[in-house]
Amino acid sequence: MLMLLVRGTHYENLRPKVVLPTPLVGRSTETFVSEFPGPDTGIRWRRSDEALRVNVGGVRRQLSARALARFPGTRLGRLQAAASEEQARRLCDDYDEAAREFYFDRHPGFFLGLLHFYRTGHLHVLDELCVFAFGQEADYWGLGENALAACCRARYLERRLTQPHAWDEDSDTPSSVDPCPDEISDVQRELARYGAARCGRLRRRLWLTMENPGYSLPSKLFSCVSISVVLASIAAMCIHSLPEYQAREAAAAVAAVAAGRSPEGVRDDPVLRRLEYFCIAWFSFEVSSRLLLAPSTRNFFCHPLNLIDIVSVLPFYLTLLAGVALGDQGGKEFGHLGKVVQVFRLMRIFRVLKLARHSTGLRSLGATLKHSYREVGILLLYLAVGVSVFSGVAYTAEKEEDVGFNTIPACWWWGTVSMTTVGYGDVVPVTVAGKLAASGCILGGILVVALPITIIFNKFSHFYRRQKALEAAVRNSNHREFEDLLSSVDGVSEASLETSRETSQEGRSADLESQAPSEPPHPQMY
Secondary structure, eight states: OOOOOOOOOOOOTTTSSOOOOOOGGOHHHHHHHHHSSSSOOOOOOOOTTEEHHHHETEEEEEEEEHHHTTTSHHHHHHHHTTSSHHHHTTTTTTEEEETEEEEEEOOOHHHHHHHHHHHOOOOOOOOOOOOOHHHHHHTTTTOOOGOOHHHHHHHEEEEEEHOOOOOOTOOOOOOOOOOOHHHHHHHHHHHHHTTTTTTTTHHHHHHHHHHHHHHSSHHHHHHHHHHHHHHHHHHHHHHHTSHHHHHHHHHHHHHHHTTOOOOOTSSSSHHHHHHHHHHHHHHHHHHHHHHHHOOOOOHHHHOHHHHHHHHHHHHHHHHHHHHHHOOOHHHOHHHHHHHHHHHHHGGGGGGGGGGGOOOHHHHHHHHHHHHHHHHHHHHHHHHHHHHHHHHHHHOOOOOOOOSSSSSSSHHHHHHHHHHHOOOSSSSSSSSSSHHHHHHHHHHHHHHHHHHHHHHHHHHHHHHHHHHHHHHHHHTTTSSSHHHHHHHTTOOOHHHHHHHHHHHHHHHHHHHHHHSSSSOSSSSOOO
């Protein structure tokens, strides 16, 4: 039963109990209830001008709607403008309906700097955070590099490119560098495939032994044997090119062709031939073993190092197939077969790339070239423009002289050698104008080459540190974290894994709360 509307009277049948203010006299009861919702109605009914209460890692603050409205693109700005409870919960980690407070499990120190940003519109770099953690926090809260204050922007960009990372290459302890989370995740996914496989534990250990030279003592011995075989194969190929071996094999080949027999088999020195067979047998064993032990066959053929292993043995088997295909067509075809074999033999030079499996520097170089294609393209563009310009100038100045500058394409070789500061000296200008053009070409080459090289070098240093961190993580596989991963692969239930994740998150939250700065008993208003 409704009572009469009288100023100052409490109404028992309306929720919540409030004292009716003067401006609301005469309004309907429904309008009054909808404008003043109770605490259990949820955040669907938050007023647009209501202050936002947040709790970041234990630091509680209250931000005004007017301050958040100035930056609607930030996370808190979008949270303030959320139209529904579901939309708001997607922007925070948790929500306390009783206290009408949004919770974020983030760094509390950065949040204090974020409050300063909402007051002044400028974000300042925190010395307590490394540049990478600072960048992650800024991205999470919806702030870009443009939000940085002018006094901190240059320092932040410089530290992001050149921040030193202490790293002892002989140490088994990972450095402060982020130990390649993407690569570690890939290793975890690869190891997880062995859980349901037959003889999964044995295959997993054999795979780690072959793939990671620092995993265990057997893996180090296997790596030493593999490197020795690669070096022996390269040495045999180099010895085979010596003049005394060439003359001896040429005479034997002529005699074999005259007798109507294949020149193959008599052209090779017996010792070198046996060494080649041994190397091929070892390389074939490596490829087949890795293929059988690989957690994923599709990923095996997509890995560059595995493709290099296949290419290293491919010339030998192609030579055998060519011999079988042309073996019954008479001695006349043996000359063509010899040319084909020589082409296949040239492919053996790719065996030197097998050392990349055992060299951190070579793998880092490959990753650098893969991620620096833009810089490499810019470098080639600069060189092409410079070579074209200075070659034309040199041709104009030296075309009357018989010194090798007869055509502009002929001058391209001179321009390339000069801009890269190699200077073979096979073609040199003789006129004053030509020498001035050569001087400009050399100086321009020094400047042009130096510009992108710095960026490429920084990327190489970055990928080298990441690769060393990944190797250290695998090398420390006997530590607790990696052993937990191996146990999970052997059959730990998903429930236990989820429990461990929750425990870890609770631990991190507790650490953040313990590190949170002191605060007043009530949230401050911003």
